[in-house]
Each structure stands twice: as structure tokens, then as C-alpha cells.
Amino acid sequence: xxxxxxxxxxxxxxxxxxxxxxxxxxxxxxxxxxxxxxxxxxxxxxxxxxxxxxxxxxxxxxxxxxxxxxxxxxxxxxxxxxxxxxxxxxxxxxxxxxxxxxxxxxxxxxxxxxxxxxxxxxxxxxxxxxxxxxxxxxxxxxxxxxxxxxxxxxxxxxxxxxxxxxxxxxxxxxxxxxxxxxxxxxxxxxxxxxxxxxxxxxxxxxxxxxxxxxxxxxxxxxxxxxxxxxxxxxxxxxxxxxxxxxxxxxxxxxxxxxxxxxxxxxxxxxxxxxxxxxxxxxxxxxxx
Numbered sequence: 001x002x003x004x005x006x007x008x009x010x011x012x013x014x015x016x017x018x019x020x021x022x023x024x025x026x027x028x029x030x031x032x033x034x035x036x037x038x039x040x041x042x043x044x045x046x047x048x049x050x051x052x053x054x055x056x057x058x059x060x061x062x063x064x065x066x067x068x069x070x071x072x073x074x075x076x077x078x079x080x081x082x083x084x085x086x087x088x089x090x091x092x093x094x095x096x097x098x099x100x101x102x103x104x105x106x107x108x109x110x111x112x113x114x115x116x117x118x119x120x121x122x123x124x125x126x127x128x129x130x131x132x133x134x135x136x137x138x139x140x141x142x143x144x145x146x147x148x149x150x151x152x153x154x155x156x157x158x159x160x161x162x163x164x165x166x167x168x169x170x171x172x173x174x175x176x177x178x179x180x181x182x183x184x185x186x187x188x189x190x191x192x193x194x195x196x197x198x199x200x201x202x203x204x205x206x207x208x209x210x211x212x213x214x215x216x217x218x219x220x221x222x223x224x225x226x227x228x229x230x231x232x233x234x235x236x237x238x239x240x241x242x243x244x245x246x247x248x249x250x251x252x253x254x255x256x257x258x259x260x261x262x263x264x265x266x267x268x269x270x271x272x273x274x275x276x277x278x279x280x281x282x283x284x285x286x287x288x
Contacts, residue, residue: 047137079107157198
């Protein structure tokens, strides 16, 4: 087992020499960045396909994506820094060091939605129609992007010995993510120490695949503009509520112990379900 970087012992998968990046001359390209870029490209392609499928101008979505990508990256960084302020307050220049890590998907999603609102206002376009069309691409990007966490050996959960348990070299994991329970269950193989954890990046990716399938199936069956957007909000949020509870690298509200993303996901799920019920009832009355 020497040389194995990541393994899933109960399903017989062993991965050796998995790089976190590639060096070209003196410049290092992180695998995380490559995967995020691929996710954005795939998401844009799907959004444009959805636009064509529903009789819209796909070039509108290409134009929107140029703004959404930039502002989503900024939003993801601002969100992370805001809830990790103690790590940056004494060295403000590190706020701009995104190569050192620190992005939060909720910040990116929120920034994308705000960008869409402004974009639609300027273009005089139906925001809810655009949101219905774009969220398929958004969640596809999230599905692919989660594998950046896999290469980075991050976004994992607490110790487990379940079927999908994942083993990671202790030497390649951020020490602050290793809990006492993980320490108590260290695996030593051929002189190398491993932690064994929930692969929460994989759980979320597979959950999002289900949400994406629902989005694609219901696109032409929706009753009102904004219904697919609500489906995304509720579906994605419900997944985050339980998956976030497994993670050990949660952004928390001060010293409360409350995970920001878990609480936000719960609120979004409740608001989304309530909005869907209200809109369905309203639409039913209009058609009566």
C-alpha cells in the first residue's frame, strides 16, 4: 500500500501518486483550479443548450456567463473571508491570496444570483426565466467542481468505517481538519498514517446529480417561471443540510458552533418550499 495517496478500502479502489497540481517552469497550476474551470465551461454549455431547448437566445447566456463567472469567484472569496476573519485580520494582504485556498460555494451562488438580477434589469429580461434556464448549468458546475476538493484532500467528513469510507494520508491533509475521533482511529499501513473519513465531496456530487436530473426532466413541465429555480434551491439546500453536518471544516458563526452553510441551507429549503406552495396555489387559482 506504500505510495497510495487515497483509497476506498471497502470497495477496493486505490489511487497512487494523485497530484494536487502541475508545475510548468516556476509556475504551479492547481488541479483544483483546472477542475473549477472545466465545471464552469460545462455549466455554460448546458445553460446554452437549455436556452436553445426552450426557444431562447443562447448568446444571451454566453454574455451573462462572462459577468457571472467573475462575480461568483469574488463572491465565493468574500463569503469565505467574512466567516474566517480571524485568519485574515492581522494580514489583510492574504485576503487577495486565493492561491492559498479559501472559497465558499454559497458565496459564489449568492453573487451569481445578484449578478443575474442586475443583468436582467439592464437587459429588460425575465429574471425567473433566466434563472430557470441557468441553474442546470450552475449545478453541473457544482457537481464537477466538488472533485477539486478530492484533489485537494479537503471537504471531507468525520471518521467512518462505512462502505464509502475514504483513507487519506495524514501528511497531505490540513491538520486543523483532523479531529480527535480521526486521531483515535488512525490507520498505519506500511509506516504511513491515514485518516478514514466520509467522502462528503462525493456525497454532495451524487446528490446534485439527482437534482440535475430533476431539473432537466421538469424544465418543460413547469407551471410558472421560477419553478425550476425553486427546485434547484430546495433540492440543493436539502442536500447541504445533512452533508454539511458531516464535515469537519465548516465555516461557523463566531464561537457559537453553528455551521453557517448548514443554517443557511435550512433557511433556503424552508423559504423555497413555502414559495413553491404559494406560487402553485396562485397558478391553480388563475387557471380555475
